[in-house]
Amino acid sequence: MDAMKIINTAAYNWLMEIPVTQWSRHAFDPRVKNDSLTNNMSESFNQWVGELRFKPVLTMIDTIRCRLMSRTHKRYQTGSGWTNEITPAIMGKLDSMKQKFRTYHTMFAGGDEYEVIDGNRRHVVRLGRWDCDCRAWYISGIPCKHAIACITFQRANIASYCHDYFSKTVYLQAYGGRIHPIPAENRWPEFAHSEYDPMMLPPLRRLPGRPKINRRR
Ligand SMILES: [Zn+2]
Incomplete structure (x- = not known):
């Protein structure tokens, strides 16, 4: 700065x-274990929703529900077939990082302490605490390249140093819930509505002019 x-x-x-x-x-908040810096996720959601954004709200919500219903199950099915304890996306990330540390000089200080020299930078890694002073491991939950150098030095399993969030078990938990099918509208149960029923639509108030469709940056 x-x-x-x-x-x-x-x-x-x-x-x-x-x-x-x-x-x-x-x-970044280290509890979320996500180092994503861009808004790509909301961009891709927008793209996924696409033209639906211009449909009436009930159609939009219901179509999103149907898409999520299939998608959730599909992901659960895909995840069930994985043979690694870590998700393939993270395995790929770790594999590409493995290529980078070959030039590092890794020194073992005993216990769980290492010093890693990367050109003119040096880092302190404490494997037992899942910590490197570059902080990347702490923020993302995935070992940084310095930590990977030490884990490899120790001939330990890299996957066992990744946060649970990236495990097959937690992935299956995330997608194991089910979005239930909903019958046609004419089969929905009847409810008596009072005038102040919170389930009723709020009064519709239109703002003057055409509704805005352009996103606000
Ligand atoms: Zn590091």
């Missing part, structure tokens, strides 16, 4: 007005 301040003070000020937990990985 100091370097940025010298190059462009306005950029520095602009960033500092946004809470740092929203744009810098080191400040």
